[in-house]
Amino acid sequence: MSEQEIREGMLLAVWDEPPLDFDPDALIRRVEQKKSRRRALVGVGVATAMIVVTSLTLPGLLPRDQDSQLGSASQTTTSAPPSESVDQKAQRIGDKLAEKLALRMTNLKEVYASFRPGAYAYEPNAPTTTSPRSGDPELSGFVYLTDEIGPTAIQVVLTKSKNAEKVLCMGASTCHDVKQNDGTTVTEAEYNDGGPDITRAVSLRKFQSGYYVQISSFSYNPATNQGLRQTVPVPVAVLTDLVTSPGIAWQ
Amino acid sequence: MRKADEQGFREFAAANAASLRRTAYLFCGDWHTAEDLMQSSLMKMYMAWKRIKDLDNLIAYARKVLLRTWLDEKRRPWRRAEQRDGELPDAADVSVDPDTTSAKLWARELVHTALLQVPPRQRAVLVLRYFEDLSVAEVAVAMGCSEGTVKSQTARGLATLRAIVEKLDSSSGRVAS
Secondary structure (H helix, E strand, O other), X not given: OOHHHHHHHHHHHOOOOOOOOOOHHHHXXXXXXXXXXXXXXXXXXXXXXXHHHHHHHHHHHOOXXXXXXXXXXXXXXXXXXXXXXXXXXXXXXXXXXXXXXXXXXXOOEEEEXXXXXXXXXXXXXXXXXXXXXXXXXXXXXXXXXXOOOOEEEEEEEEEOOOHHHHOXXXXXXXXXXXXXXXXXXXXXXXEOOOOOOOOEXXXXXXXXXXXEEEEEEEOOEOOOOEOOXXXXXXXXXXXXXXXXXXXXXXX | OOXXXXXXXXXXXXXXXXXXXXXXXXXXXXXXXXXXXXXXXXXXXHHOXXXXXXXXXXXXXXXXXXXXXXXXXXXXXXXXXXXXXXOOOOOOOOOOOHHHHHHHHHHHHHHHHHHHHOOHHHHHHHHHHHHOOOOHHXXXXXXXXXXXXXXXXXXXXXXXXXXXXXXXXXXXXXXXX
């Protein structure tokens, strides 16, 4: 079989070629449709990828303990570090306060703190509520201590409520403001209830952001409403030292 | 795409569609597949028209695209492997010359049976060399290989084709020349 025969054979092989029904316009339309489908597909793909990336990266950007913060509406965490939950903050502040108090008053024994987020325990005679209410503090609790007389506690409240400041000087035997170098104001108040001894001492620090930290000492154990004694176990000067302690990040 | 470019492509496609389909038919041995190959190749060319419209030898580029499209199609595991045996006419066509018809039928058999048994790249070389009448250099450009490869593939393809045709002829009683 020669090359010429192959050539002729191939030409003959296309002899029964069916009629060509080719429309360039239809082909162009098909290509344009294909292009627009591809563009739409790419758009959907990019959108899907963005959603996936966002959903994967967003949890990492939010605070880790977001659920617990959302759960309690009254908690204010605007000035708290984003990675620290209210529980962690309570633990940290409680530990620091107990440590500072034990250092400041060496006669005290068994100094430890117990804080709880959101619970309202401002009024010493009022029972600690379990359900959050409007105006509840962010944190409240007690620093327990044992002195020569016996076990008692001082009360600590961290809040944004202005009520603490409004009523502070009412009925106080002494009440005065002490400006601090960092721009905060500390109000010291002492009460004697008509007697010669101080029955209540309060040191209230007001931050420029409107945040309040109040530490109170009573002539009884505010944690149990018992253990009445003649005067407060911790004087107001020590309470002010605690409330202005630079080692404690209150907000 | 600009209207002028679109018109240029339209003219090119209309002028070369039939030729490309014939080449595709000799590659694959089936007119339907050939038409699909031709259309796919032209679609690819349309998408790249802005870039290729000024090439010196557009039809050579089109053959190259056609060859690649066919080889890609063959490589696909789900490729169509359907082989048609042709349709029988309802009645005999008395107007045709029996000798001519015999030659044409033999040619068709050459394509359907013999050429399709030649390995794809060798078959492509044979089609481009003997049907499209391309030079060795032009085939090398279309196939994307060296001229030496074209020559060796041609020699092997011819040997394979001759062996198959000889076998066909001996089984059908036709004397191979």
